[in-house]
Structures are given as C-alpha cells and as structure tokens.
Amino acid sequence: MAVRGKGSEVRGMVMAALMAAVTGALAYVAVPLPFTQVPISGQNLGVMLSGLLLGPWWGGLSMVLYVLLVALGVPIGARGHAGLGVLLGPTGGYLIGFIIGAFVIGWFVRGRLTIFRALVGSVVGGALVAYIPGAAWLAHVGHLTAGQAITLGVLPFIPGDLVKAVIAAVAAVGVDRAYSLAGVRGRAPW
Template structure:
C-alpha cells in the first residue's frame, strides 16, 4: 500500500470516528447542569483504536463540525455557543483527553490494562476541563462546580472507560489483523488481550 493510500485511509477513518462521536453524543441521560452522554465513550474508543494523532484529529473534526451549527453535540445541538456555554469545557477537554489516551497507549502497549489506565486519565482530564469551565461560566463556587460537573460523573465515567478499553482493544486488534489499521508509530506494540 502506498503512502497516499495510507493517508487516504487514515483520513476516512478519522472522519468515520468523528461521525461515531456525533452519533453516540445523542445517547443522553439528562441531569440539571450537564447531561451524561455517550460522547466520552466515543472519545475513548477513537483514541484507543486510532492512537494519539488520528484519535485527536477525529475529536477536532467533530468539534469543528458541531461549532459550525451541525447538530452533532448532545441532544442534537450545535453551534459555537455550545463551546462557550456551561458544557463547553467538557467539549474542549475531549481534545487533550483523546491525545493523552492515544499517547499513553502508544508509549506502553495496546492491552486492556493500559487502555483502562489511559481512559481513566482521559476521563479525569475531561472532567477537570469541564468542571473548571462550569465554575467560570456559571459563576459557581468550587464546591458547587465539583458537585455539578465532576462528582456525578465519576462512576459512570469509570464504566465508560472500561467499555471503551474493552471494545476499543478488541476492535483495534481485529482491524490490525485484517490490515485495515496500521501502526503510525514504529514503537507501538500490538499486543493481544
């Protein structure tokens, strides 16, 4: 396969994962300040399967599409106002979370244990960004911001981290063995569960 074909395949997979994030974002459990969504599960899947570069690019593409007004954010919403509103910190936090998840996996190995560690770190990064922005944008105290943007999401976040790790490693392993996904980093270890 030529470099041009690999680049095209990578761009297609990146766009596909941006779409998957948009679809899973519509799975919501409404809460007063910030809803529980499938977005974080999709972010974990993208980074676990694609790694730091293409996982992060898929998140950036998703955010660009949503900020232009296409209703891909939670509850079929879109627009730049979502990025600066109370939930904007969570959306922006997806970018460093995806990068760190993928980077951690690339520096260690693609195993469930490492994926779980990486996805847990990614969840904490997303919650930290989201809680900080919720405090600032809604003019809340730290106690109120933590109660509305961090604490209610810990248990669900760990469940989603486990799901993203388990499903992501299985899918990545199958895509690599089918030669549909190739390592973009020479030191990435492809290990089984």
C-alpha cells in the first residue's frame, strides 16, 4: 500500500515508526528453544505487516528504523535484548533479513491486495528471504555448516512463520477492505 498524496511523506514516516514499534512489541512474544540460540518470536509478524501495509519502501524503512533502535540499545529485540551485540550475535542476520523481507513483501503485493498475494508475499519475504541472511550469519558466528544452520535456524521456525503469514494476510486484507468500505477509492494511503 503505497503512501501517496498530500502529507504522504509525514504519513509514511509516522506509519513506518508505528510498524517499528509494533515489531518491537511483538518481539516480546518470544520463546527460547533449548537446542538453538534463535528464539521463536513475533517479530516476523511485524515484518510481514510492515511490508503488506506500507509497501516496499516504507515497509523496508520501518525495519531499518527497528534494527537501528535495537542497535542503539532500545530493548525491543527478541526477549527485550538490545545493543550492537544483538546485531553481531547469532540472530543479527535475521534482523538484516527483516529489512530485505519487508521490502520484498511490499514489492510482491503491489497492485491489488488479495489474501493469496498477501499470503505468498508474507511467506516469501517474511520467512524465506529473512532466513537467508539469518542462517548465513548464524553459520558464520556459530561456526556451523550450512546444514547445521538451516537445521537450527530455519526448519524449527517454518510452521510458526506459516501461521504468522496467515494472520498477517488476513489482517492486511481486512485493513484494505475496511479502507475501501470507508468510501475511499484505491488502496489505503499508507
């Protein structure tokens, strides 16, 4: 959903900041797994919603802001962790993947938003694309093989991320429809 029209820059900045905050709040929904340093968290849901609701540029920017805040020490990373150590630690690659993922999701759903497009975009951008730098960095930092990084940092998270993709798709399409029912032509302005 592209930000357009009068005041669109300010609206885009506000919405990007809001989605960074939502992602930070969802980061507190985190469950550590005993066999890996990567927790299950709600952050991917925030990434998916950012891309779906804000489009590629503002969605990506919202995740840049989120990662920057985590790096600066604002305790909005998974389980409240923050600081440069988070970026340099085993989960740092996933944070970079969030930026790319939100952009990819927003790019994928340009045009008419449907449940199918939102779902596929969320799975591709919010999960698969985010996994690539995440698993690569996990392998580097943890001195793991690619197979070990995928086993520890990707496979356990696929079922939950599929559920998050469904939630994000339904929510985004609902917001888009509500905006249409309000009598405004076109997509939501954010």
